[in-house]
Amino acid sequence: MRSYQKSTALYERTKKSLAGGVSSNVRYASTPVPLFFVRGEGACLYDVDGNVHIDYVLGNGPAILGHAPKPVIDAVARSLADGQVYAAQHPRETELAERLCRLLPGAEVVRFATSGTEAVLMAMRLARAFTERPKILKFEGHYHGWTDQTYISTRPSLNEAGPADEPVAVASSPGMPPSALADVVVAGWNDLAAVRNAFARHPGEIAGVIMEPVMVNGGAALPHDGYLAGVRDLCRQNGALLICDEVITGFRVGLGGAQARFGVIADLAIYAKAVAAGFPLALVAGRRDVMDTLLDKGVMHGGTYNGNVQSMAAALAALDELERDDGALYRRMESRGRALMEGLAALGAKHRLPLLVQGLPAIFQTFFTRAAPPRNYRDAAACDRDMALAFHAALQEEGVRVNQRTTWFLSAAHDDAVIAETLAAADRAMAKLR
Ligand SMILES: Cc1ncc(COP(=O)(O)O)c(C=O)c1O
Structure with missing residues (x-):
């Protein structure tokens, strides 16, 4: 023993x-x-x-x-001589952003954050600001961080979760205000009819549909043939954005994440975890017109540690390894x-x-x-x-x-x-x- x-x-x-x-x-x-x-x-x-x-x-x-x-640890060690956090721009940030725009499907621009949780919040705020709609559709069993806005129906008890074809939004933690549930619509995953039904029940209200494109946190389930493309189409038809949470799948199931693997491009995607091989870095990548609302509409996103020197150095070195010899x-x-x-x-x-x-x-x-x-x-x-x-x-x-x-x-x-x-x-x- x-x-x-x-x-x-x-x-x-x-x-x-x-x-x-x-x-x-x-x-x-x-x-x-x-x-x-x-x-x-x-x-x-x-x-x-x-x-x-x-x-x-x-x-x-x-x-x-x-x-x-070693290559990542050495790059981070070398970067320490340059300081740790400027809370201001620096050339490593530019280099990494350019590289990510080249590598990631649908990434016309990116914005850095520090944790996946925060990057999810940014993506949801962008979707709401861009569409001027209040609600987000999420799926049962999918995890998008621990905040009031997302820690909903992640592992609901089936006694509370309601019928499978129209689940109830369940707060996953004590201390979450009931109001947090008001702007979240929950559906079962891998079921196109459920998404269609959610749009029909909330016409003109859903700003974005967020999902793990492979449902890793709820059971490593793959999307059924045609499911991602079907959700993509439903989002377009209903004027909502598709948000792929690639915090786990990004840089793990391939350089272009699940979107490249399954051939579907989201409007916004969130990456974290593997991108910097273990150093704290997250990002939102996506459509320029949506991301431009950060400047044009003054959509707020901040974070003292965003783009910090060591995380940028780590990600650049990690990408050298991940990209080598054509992956x-x-x-x-x-x-x-x-x-x-x-x-x-x-x-x-x-x-x-x-x-x-x-x-x-x-x-x-x-x-x-x-x-x-x-x-x-x-x-x-x-x-x-x-x-x-x-x-x-x-x-x-x-x-x-x-x-x-x-x-x-x-x-x-x-x-x-x-x-x-x-x-x-x-x-x-x-x-x-x-
Ligand atoms: C799919 C997914 N989204 C978001 C998050 C939250 O990321 P973080 O823990 O970096 O805040 C996680 C964390 O495990 C995750 O698995």
Whole structure:
């Protein structure tokens, strides 16, 4: 048995000075307590008890090049000599903006922020200002940050969530004002009729439709054939903007994110996480006429740390790696991730477990279910959560770290040897589950 004695003691101590003992509630979801790490390198994290973890959490997605990637760390170290934050323009910002406009589908211009949460807020404000409409349509199970305006119906209990074809907007946290729900319309995902119906129920009121183009947070479900294009068309027909939240999929499922992968271009898109390989950077990219409202209509967006020197340096260095040899890194990740997905599915069959592997090679989720692959939040919620938790714990015991939902993020540092080691560990973990 692995020992987590030092993490447990540190957690008890930390709780006395840091509210709840963590800096983000997401970190409570850890076994047996929120673990304390001292170092990350490549595919591995090292905790205070001396346990080594092959890490598939990767900071919840950003560490696309693994932990402490040398080219990025070196670039950031060099940038420190230039200072840290000017809260003013600098040439690295221009260089990065130009590069992103070249790389990202539909990015006529970009604007930098620091966290995905804030960039989402900016995109929603832009949509409302541009269309002069009040409401945003979001989907059940999709996560767009923790604010009053977005932390709605992210994981609603089915007792509260209303009928599947017309879900009720449910506040996901105490402390959110009821008024926050008034301007949000919630629909089930992967269902065009639901979007059509939402537009029909709120004629002329919906400013934008925001979605994770692959529903990663709700179950790594892919969009059905024609779904994204269908939503795209419905937005056009109804005068609303399509907002793709590519905070996870951006720079992960390919250089052009999910939009390039699925051939659909949003009016606005939000990126964060992998873009700076783990340094804090987010951005909104999109149509010039919409983004110009920042200047023309005086739409407010601010942020002291936006465009800070180190995040710009990190992103420029990360893009050097991601773009090298025409995206060779993505081709490697794709084949290794596929081997991992197929290997896990084969192990599930070997151990006679109802294991289902769903998603894309660089980001997927494992489920325990005998039902069809989840296509939306309600399907995913019906899968066996206790088995997922047990799998997470058994994997951790064997040195493999996935989150409690058993989402798997891949990095370029997860090479063939790491994948083989992971599958051997998963074999032992599944033997215990049975
Ligand atoms: C799809 C999506 N959007 C937005 C966010 C919020 O980003 P951040 O945590 O950087 O505020 C997240 C965070 O996990 C996310 O997964």
